[in-house]
Amino acid sequence: MPVVLVDAGPLVALLDRSDADHRRCRATLSALRDPLATVWPVITEAMYVLGRVSWHAQDALWEFLAHVTLLPLGEDDFGRMRALMEKYRSVPMDLADAALVAVAERERIPLRRPQGRRRSGSARVRFWPRK
Numbered sequence: 001m002p003v004v005l006v007d008a009g010p011l012v013a014l015l016d017r018s019d020a021d022h023r024r025c026r027a028t029l030s031a032l033r034d035p036l037a038t039v040w041p042v043i044t045e046a047m048y049v050l051g052r053v054s055w056h057a058q059d060a061l062w063e064f065l066a067h068v069t070l071l072p073l074g075e076d077d078f079g080r081m082r083a084l085m086e087k088y089r090s091v092p093m094d095l096a097d098a099a100l101v102a103v104a105e106r107e108r109i110p111l112r113r114p115q116g117r118r119r120s121g122s123a124r125v126r127f128w129p130r131k
Contacts, residue, residue, distance in 0.1 A: 003037040003069065005100050005109060008045035011038075015046075015060045016053050037069040039103055041096040077102045 013021035014029060029036075043065070050057040073081075081098040093101075104111050 002034045003109060004032055004034050005104055005111070006036050006038050006042070006068070007100060008042050008049065008096055011042070011046040011061065011064070012049045015050060015057050015064065018053070035069060036067065037071050037109075039071050039073055039096070039099040041073075041094075041099045043070070045094070045096045071103045071107065073099055073103065077106065080105065 010021070010025050010028075013019040013025040016022060019025075043061070046061055047058055050061055077099070080102040081095065084098040084101055085093050085095070087093075101111070103109070
């Protein structure tokens with residue numbers, strides 16, 4: 001069954017009404033047919049960013065997680081994640097992005113990379129399935 005891998009950026013935008021991408025992310029979510037999936041490092045990153053917004057935003061993420069499949073990360077993924085972070089260190093690639101790519105490769109989930117936005121000086125990558 002196909003899934004849509006989601007990074008922290010779209011989760012934050014979805015739950016933070018003041019985010020510039022809030023409306024676009026809500027519209028995208030309502031148009032999706034496949035279920036959402038992510039990994040724990042993405043949730044950690046989103047919780048951290050939403051903590052700057054409010055506890056209510058963090059609580060909304062807890063509620064939203066009922067609709068998201070958390071894909072497991074294992075020791076077998078760590079080497080690939082490290083290699084990805086090293087390869088893309090000039091971007092840089094953070095742990096959450098490396099985890100998403102490693103899981104996508106392992107589960108054979110096709111990825112495409114739309115234009116990201118920069119936040120805090122690092123490239124923000126959003127992953128959606130290829131159509």
